[in-house]
Amino acid sequence: MAKAAVVFRSEYGSTKRYASYIAEKLQADLFSTDEVKDISVYDTIVYGGGIYAGALNGSDWLQKNKEALLHKKLIIFTCGISDPQEPKNLESIHAYLKKNLTEELVCHAKVFCFHGALDYKKLKFTHKGIMTVVFQALKRKKEHSAQDEVMLKCRDVPVDFVDVSQAEALIEFVKE
Numbered sequence: 001m002a003k004a005a006v007v008f009r010s011e012y013g014s015t016k017r018y019a020s021y022i023a024e025k026l027q028a029d030l031f032s033t034d035e036v037k038d039i040s041v042y043d044t045i046v047y048g049g050g051i052y053a054g055a056l057n058g059s060d061w062l063q064k065n066k067e068a069l070l071h072k073k074l075i076i077f078t079c080g081i082s083d084p085q086e087p088k089n090l091e092s093i094h095a096y097l098k099k100n101l102t103e104e105l106v107c108h109a110k111v112f113c114f115h116g117a118l119d120y121k122k123l124k125f126t127h128k129g130i131m132t133v134v135f136q137a138l139k140r141k142k143e144h145s146a147q148d149e150v151m152l153k154c155r156d157v158p159v160d161f162v163d164v165s166q167a168e169a170l171i172e173f174v175k176e
């Protein structure tokens, strides 16, 4: 099999859980974006990042390495609190990627979207601030979707939808 590396950026660990599982299953090297040095030795790169306020965490790393990545098999996975099984959420995630990354890179990559986790009490100060604005906006809404309800629940109880079995299709795709 081609030599593969899994590169990730993870603030609270959920993307890292998927990345570690994928690397183990593929017997690939695993790096955070802070650790990774030379990707020239890899034929396949799997990149994972969380979704933060409608943006892919670490999209700067992808853009910085764009020229090299365009010559490799590239897989991008996202990890977010919105349920990627919901077609509307999936559509939004793809729209975020189009906004964050150049079209060439998005077209070149195979994208997979996974469900993440959120523990409001453990968030960094700036992230708590962003989430407070989100909660206030949701509270002003007259009707709440199932996704809004999940978001509101995050305020009081940690939610964790990470399920590494979601990564099986990605693993199969890399092996193809």
Ligand SMILES: Cc1cc2nc3c(=O)[nH]c(=O)nc-3n(C[C@H](O)[C@H](O)[C@H](O)COP(=O)(O)O)c2cc1C
Pocket: 009, 010, 011, 012, 013, 014, 015, 016, 049, 050, 051, 052, 053, 054, 055, 057, 079, 080, 081, 082, 115, 116, 117, 118, 123, 126, 127, 128, 130, 131
């Ligand atoms: C400030 C903030 C903004 C977020 N924005 C989104 C978002 O726009 N869409 C989404 O699906 N999840 C959003 N999330 C949830 C994260 O994507 C989720 O917690 C993910 O599991 C984080 O992965 P990580 O811990 O590996 O960085 C947000 C979380 C925080 C703290």
